[in-house]
Amino acid sequence: MKMLHNTTIITTTIAVVAIIITSTPVFSQESGDDLHTKSFGLGIGFPSNSQALQAQIGLGIGSFPEYEGSDDYAAIVLPLINIRQQGSYFIKGASINTNDGLGSAGLTFLHFSYSEESRHRMQIVMGPLIRAYGKRDENASNVLKGLGDIDRSIGIGGFIEFTAGDWLANLSLSPQDVGNENDGTLATFDIAYTASINDGLKLSTGLSTSWADDDYMQGYFGVTDDQAIQSGLSGFDSKSGFKDVGLQVKASYSVSPRWSLEGQVGYWRLLNDAADSPIVKDEGSADQVRGLVGLSYHY
Numbered sequence: 001m002k003m004l005h006n007t008t009i010i011t012t013t014i015a016v017v018a019i020i021i022t023s024t025p026v027f028s029q030e031s032g033d034d035l036h037t038k039s040f041g042l043g044i045g046f047p048s049n050s051q052a053l054q055a056q057i058g059l060g061i062g063s064f065p066e067y068e069g070s071d072d073y074a075a076i077v078l079p080l081i082n083i084r085q086q087g088s089y090f091i092k093g094a095s096i097n098t099n100d101g102l103g104s105a106g107l108t109f110l111h112f113s114y115s116e117e118s119r120h121r122m123q124i125v126m127g128p129l130i131r132a133y134g135k136r137d138e139n140a141s142n143v144l145k146g147l148g149d150i151d152r153s154i155g156i157g158g159f160i161e162f163t164a165g166d167w168l169a170n171l172s173l174s175p176q177d178v179g180n181e182n183d184g185t186l187a188t189f190d191i192a193y194t195a196s197i198n199d200g201l202k203l204s205t206g207l208s209t210s211w212a213d214d215d216y217m218q219g220y221f222g223v224t225d226d227q228a229i230q231s232g233l234s235g236f237d238s239k240s241g242f243k244d245v246g247l248q249v250k251a252s253y254s255v256s257p258r259w260s261l262e263g264q265v266g267y268w269r270l271l272n273d274a275a276d277s278p279i280v281k282d283e284g285s286a287d288q289v290r291g292l293v294g295l296s297y298h299y
Helices: 007-024 214-221 225-231 272-274 277-281
Strands: 038-044 054-065 073-085 089-093 105-108 108-118 120-133 151-163 167-177 182-198 201-212 241-252 259-268 287-298
Touching: 038 182, 054 259, 120 167, 120 182, 182 214, 201 214, 214 241, 214 272, 241 272, 241 287, 259 272, 272 277
Parallel strands: none
Antiparallel strands: 038 108, 054 073, 054 287, 073 089, 089 105, 105 120, 108 120, 120 151, 151 167, 167 182, 182 201, 201 241, 241 259, 259 287
């Protein structure tokens, strides 16, 4: 596995960690009368009122395209992991949104919150993000033969997350290996709404999109002259831009106080040069459907 080296990001991350370790959180609050109580907080470090740990661990099986842009599908077994202490940190496993990689971990160090009468609460948090990405093997599909492998990698970036009631929005940025000794950068944006249908059923619907730089787009969707000779595909120079847009629905049904059935299904449309790439336009499809079912344990 390749660890991506970005001096600026790493230096910033070390400084952030040092601030978190050595700083005392600073929060301010302002209140009105008893009928119209309002409060806000701003701080660095872990807030003293961090919520209890929430953890979900399980296993799922899903149907995914053989590569991003393929119209052939394969079954994949995935760990279902979601560990979060609101206002402190989170650890997430893979999902049907492959832009999130195999897993990620974030540390929240800058907080802003606002609440009114203890019913309407808004919170913004941000911090460093570590994300793991899987490999793309040229032997995974006949279409990829001659394009070379893209190795597994770990990228260090950052995120900002906004929550308001049942709404959540997240913007993240992280580098990853894209082959040919290059590191590309992918930025993702997600917004989701979660509703409790009854005591046992929760539904979440979300929209997502991603933007990628030149190196990322060329690594995953471009075809160099040498690759064209080896693969038989047409040469293609892929440029930066929005890569995809997607819609997904997630459901969680509690079968006991600790166990729940999980389901996810989503549709993504590849955009711009990702859709025009020979591995998509000529040999695959810009329409990508993914889904999984699984069982998870909560504690």
